[in-house]
Amino acid sequence: MFDCDVLVIGGGIVGLSTAYALTRAAPGTRVTVLEKEHALASHQTGRNSGVIHSGIYYRPGSLKARFAVEGAAEMVKFCAEWDIPYEVTGKLVVATAREELPRLHALVQRGRENGIPVRELGPAQISEYEPRVRGLAAIHVGTTGICDYGAVSRRLAESSRARILYGAEVTVIDRRSWGVAVRTADGRVVRARVLVNCAGLHCDRIARLAGDDPGMRIVPFRGEYYELRDPSLVRGLVYPVPDPAFPFLGVHLTRGIDGGVHIGPNAVPALAREGYGWSVVRPRELAGTLAWPGSWAIARAHWRYGAGELRRSVSKRAFTEAVRRLLPVVSESDLRRADAGVRAQAVLRDGTLVDDFLIREAPRTVHVLNAPSPAATASLPIGREVAGRALARL
Template sequence: MADETIGIIGAGIVGLAVGRELAHRRPGTRIVVLEKEPDVALHQTGHNSGVVHAGIYYKPGSLKAQLCTRGRDLLRAYCADRALPYEESGKLVVAVNADDVARLDRLEVTAAENAVPGLRRVSAAEIREIEPFATGLAALHSPRTAITDYGRIARSFAQDIADSGGEVRLGFPVTRVGRVTGGLEVASGERTVRVDRLVVCAGLHADTVSRLAEDRAEPRIIPFRGEYMRVSDEKAHMVRSLVYPVPDPRYPFLGVHFTRRVTGEVEVGPNAVLAYAREGYTRSRVDPRELLRMAAWPGSWHMARQHWRTGVREMRGSFFTSVYMRAAADYVPDIGPKDVARTKNGVRAQALDRDGSLVDDFRIHRLGAVTTVRNAPSPAATSSMAIAEYVSDVVLGERDAS
C-alpha cells in the first residue's frame, strides 16, 4: 500500500475526513483530494447550523444511529485536541400540542434505544427553567447536544492531510473518470490525476460524479434550499441553547428551529424549499438543465404527488417572513417577524429513489476500486469521522458497502 495513491473527489467535511482517516491508517499512501471550488467546505459543510447531534432521531440500528454516536465522541475529542470550538449547549425538542406529545413519546423510545447521553423528559415548567422564553407542553432535553464550527474543522482536516504528505487540489472540477491499466484516471478538462483507488464524496453532485465512475443511476440528488433568519441582538438573549420542534417522521427534515451559534448569534431555520439548481442558494438561481433532469426522473413526480401540500407551505414561508415565523412562534413566542432578518442560505443534497422515497439513511456503494458516498445528509457533519472509518473499511476491503 505504501506506493498507492488514493483519490477523493470532494473537499467537504466528509471527503476530508475520509482522506485524513486513510492517511492515518496507511502511512506512505498518497492522498489526493480533488475539489472544484477555490477553497474547502464551501457548500453543505460551510452552510449548516453547526449542531453536533446526539442521536435522538435516527432509526435504531441504522447507519445514522451507529455513526452519529461514534462520530460525536470522535469529534469532541478532536476539537479538544486541536482547540476548536465545541460547546455542549444542550437542546430541547418541544411538543406544543397533543399530536406532538404522542410523537414525543415515540421519539423518547427511539432516543433511549440509541443511548442518547443524559436525555430526560421535562415538563412545561421545566422547559421554562432551561429556556425561560420557550413554551410547550413537554419536551426532551438533550444536554450533550453541542455546537461547533464545521468549516474550521474541515480546514483542520485538510491541514492533517497535507501534513501526512497528501494534497488538496483546488479548482479541479472532475469531468471524466476512466479505467486504465492498474488503476483509474480522473480528469478535469485536459488535466489528469492517476490513482489506484477512488472515493466519491461529491455532496450536491454525488449522483452525477458517481455516474462518471459507472455507478448506478439512483438515488438521484434533489437540491433543497434551507433558508435562515438571524435574530436581532436585542432578542438573542431569549435563546440560550437549541430549541427544536418534534419532527414529522414522514420527512428527513427536522423543521424550523432556534440555534445559538458558537459566535453567540441566534438563528432560526432552516426551512426546506425545492431549489432550481444544484447550488441554488437564492430563489433567482435557476439551472434549466437541472430542472429538465429533475422532471425526467420518475422519483420527482412521485415525490411531488406525495408531498405537494408541504411544498406549497414551505414556499409560502420562503416568500413571507410572517409565514416563516408563524411556526417558530409556537416555541419562542416573543421572537416575531420584526425581530429577525434574512441571512445565509444552504442547499441540502437530498437523495431520492425512483419510487419517490426520500432516502433517509447514509448510503455507500462500492464498484471495485471505486467507492461512492451516495447519500450523506444530516448528521453527516457530526458523523464525519465515523463515516470516514466506515468508508475506509469499505475502500480497504474490510467491510461490505451499505
C-alpha cells in the same frame, strides 16, 4: 504510473475525513483530494447551523444512529484536541400541540435505544432552560453541541497531509482494470489506484461519469435561515418535534458558536444544485431533477407539506408564525435574513427519500451517495468506514 493511491473527489467534511482516516489507518498512503471550488467546505459543510447532533432521531441500528452517536463524542474530542471552538450545550425538543405528544414519547424511547441520555420536561421545566420558549412538554438531550465545521475541515486537511487540488472540477472519469484516471475542467489528469466519490451535491453525476448506475438522484432542497436581531431571546438549541414522514427537522432555534441565533431551515426545492436563492437557476440541472420519476412522486405524496414550506419561503410573516410556535415573543422585525444552504437529498426512482447514509462500491471505486445531516457530526466514523472500503480495494 500513479499520481496517488487514493483519489478523493470532494473537499467537504466527508471527503476530508476520508483522507484523514486513510492516512491514519495506512501511513504512507498517497491521497489526493480534488475540490472544484477554491476553498474547502464551501457547500453543505460550510452552510449549516454547526450542530453536533446527538443521534436521537435515527432508527436504532442504522448507520445514521451508530455514526451520529459515535461521531458526536469523537467530534467533541477532536475539537478539544485541536483547540477548535465548540460547546456541549444540550438541546430541547418541544411539543407545542397535543398531537405531537405521542411522537415526543416515541422520541424518548428511540433515544434510549440509541444509548442517549434524555430527560423529560413539563412546561415549568422548559422555562428553567429557556424562559421565553413555550410548550406542553419537552425533552432535554444533553449530548447535543455546536462547533465550527469549517475549522474542523481545515484541521482534517492539514492533519491528513493529503495533496489538495483546488478549482478541479471533474469532467471525465476513465476506469480501467489497473486503476482510474480523472480529467478536470482545466485539463489536469490525475491517475489513482482507487477513486472515492464524496462529491455531495454532485455525487450521482460523478457515479455516472465513472460508469456506475447509482440507482438514485440528488434532489436539492434549499434550507433558508433567518437570525435573531436579539440573540438573548434564546439560550441554546430549541427544536420542534419532527414528523417522521420527512427527513427535515423543521424550523428550529440554534445558538451558534459565534453567539448568534439562527432560525430555520425550511425546505424548498432548489432550482440548481447550488441554488442558494430563487434567482439561481441552472436549466440543465433543473431538467435533470424534473426528469427523475422520484421527483414527481415526492410532489404527489407531499404537496401539502411542500406548499407550507414554499409559503414560509416567500412570506416572512408565515416564517415568523412557524417560529412563534416555539418562541411566542418573536415578531417579524426581530428576524433578519441569513445565508441559505442546500441539502443533497438522495431520492430513489419510486420517490423514496433515502433515510440512511448510502455507501456503494464498484470496481476500483467507493461512492458516498447520501450523506446529508447529520453527516458533519458523523464525519469521523463515516470517513473510517469509507477509508476501510477504499483500502480493501488497494
